[in-house]
Amino acid sequence: MAKSISMKVAMVLLPGVISGTAVASGFQLLEQSASGIGNAFAGSAAVAENASTVYFNPAGMTQLQGVQLSGGVAAVNPSFTFSDKNSSVGSLAGTGNGGNAGGWVGIPNGYASWGVSKDLFVGLGISAPFGLKTEYTNRWLGAAQSIKFDIKTLNINPSVAYKVSDNLSIGGGLNWQKIEAEYVRAAATTSAGAAAVNSTMNLSDSAWGWNAGALFTVSPSTKVGLSYRSQVKYHTTGDVKLASDGSAAGNATLAALVAAGRQSDLKADLTVPDTLIMSVTQKLSDKWEMLGDVSRTGWSSIPKVDIMRTSGTLNGLLAQSLGTEFRNTWRVALGANYQYSQEWKLKFGIAYDQSPVKGATTRLTSLPDNDRIWLSTGAQWTLSKAAKVDLGLTYIHVKKSEINNNQTADGRGLVSGDYTGSIWIVGAQYSHAF
Numbered sequence: 001m002a003k004s005i006s007m008k009v010a011m012v013l014l015p016g017v018i019s020g021t022a023v024a025s026g027f028q029l030l031e032q033s034a035s036g037i038g039n040a041f042a043g044s045a046a047v048a049e050n051a052s053t054v055y056f057n058p059a060g061m062t063q064l065q066g067v068q069l070s071g072g073v074a075a076v077n078p079s080f081t082f083s084d085k086n087s088s089v090g091s092l093a094g095t096g097n098g099g100n101a102g103g104w105v106g107i108p109n110g111y112a113s114w115g116v117s118k119d120l121f122v123g124l125g126i127s128a129p130f131g132l133k134t135e136y137t138n139r140w141l142g143a144a145q146s147i148k149f150d151i152k153t154l155n156i157n158p159s160v161a162y163k164v165s166d167n168l169s170i171g172g173g174l175n176w177q178k179i180e181a182e183y184v185r186a187a188a189t190t191s192a193g194a195a196a197v198n199s200t201m202n203l204s205d206s207a208w209g210w211n212a213g214a215l216f217t218v219s220p221s222t223k224v225g226l227s228y229r230s231q232v233k234y235h236t237t238g239d240v241k242l243a244s245d246g247s248a249a250g251n252a253t254l255a256a257l258v259a260a261g262r263q264s265d266l267k268a269d270l271t272v273p274d275t276l277i278m279s280v281t282q283k284l285s286d287k288w289e290m291l292g293d294v295s296r297t298g299w300s301s302i303p304k305v306d307i308m309r310t311s312g313t314l315n316g317l318l319a320q321s322l323g324t325e326f327r328n329t330w331r332v333a334l335g336a337n338y339q340y341s342q343e344w345k346l347k348f349g350i351a352y353d354q355s356p357v358k359g360a361t362t363r364l365t366s367l368p369d370n371d372r373i374w375l376s377t378g379a380q381w382t383l384s385k386a387a388k389v390d391l392g393l394t395y396i397h398v399k400k401s402e403i404n405n406n407q408t409a410d411g412r413g414l415v416s417g418d419y420t421g422s423i424w425i426v427g428a429q430y431s432h433a434f
Helices: 002-013 034-039 058-063 192-196 248-259
Strands: 067-084 105-115 120-127 132-135 148-163 168-186 197-219 222-229 232-244 264-272 275-283 288-297 305-309 318-322 329-339 344-353 372-382 387-406 414-433
Touching (some): 034 329, 034 344, 034 372, 034 387, 034 414, 058 120, 058 168, 058 197, 067 387, 197 248, 197 264
Antiparallel strands (some): 067 105, 105 120, 120 148, 132 148, 148 168, 222 275, 232 264, 264 305, 275 288, 288 329, 305 318, 329 344, 344 372, 372 387
């Protein structure tokens, strides 16, 4: 029965789950379950209140009974607006600040857990752990650095957990992960017609990773969770294609770039970071529960991204390098639950989320990221002994971000100014026990 249910969940979510837009720092997505939104994901590796624990800590499946299903969606609305301060784009003829580079997107998820015996549990999760989309109005002043940047992932995560004792459970899983990336910018050239030609790079790959966790029941009121998700190493392949806007200048520039071998196949290596989480939940009374979370993400796995040509007259040469220079980051979250009544639990949370971007010179127009503060609230509605609905709302304040990214030597100009950013998240999760 559980296998049949799991396959149905996968078939429903598979077409849409890969879409996403970064709401944690970098291009990480924390919205793997809307039930955690109300607490700003504090206590994520220790809560184990529904089958989404498959993602946050598979050992938590031992806290569930029978067959459990959990599915939901987070609607995310990021806003990133640019203010120019002495940018210099040369002959690329871009104008304007690009409008709002964000916009609404939905991030669905689905999980299943099955108690094979009183001590052995298996589960399946489908989610999108990484995602990013920024899109500016075409021909804005930074168009030679980026017009559109879109990263999508799909993660399928079969898991197993074992209850070693009443005080200790362990779990682990394999992760098959797929990534797709699209990068659009104005073609970099010093000719006057450059602004009429766009370059579109598409890259994709699939790879394997793993995750593991442990859950300690220190006392009836205290739980501690440890969870680790490995790096996933991609060797992406794809191509770069050029397109004119149809004008005479654009067509002439396109012909010159094609003749020069600027359309070709591509490859690029990318290692998405590992994550370590330590969480705690503490019941203070019949009404109040406190939650805490400290996590580390190994963003230094992406010091840069070299996109290489693999065909044509420029075979073996660098098409473009994204100088990310990412640093490892920390995230700290605190949350509280209040049992208002038998049917309703109220949730609260706050978090500080460090950005992997070091500073203005390495901040990319495609990722105008900075440190973030989460303010969250939500509620859990118990419909019956078997069914629960979680609702969550989060506002994320993104620290004002200075950018001074100089790519003049590569023909893409200097983008200098400030970004103002914020993010709204609204989520709902339905969980059912059989």
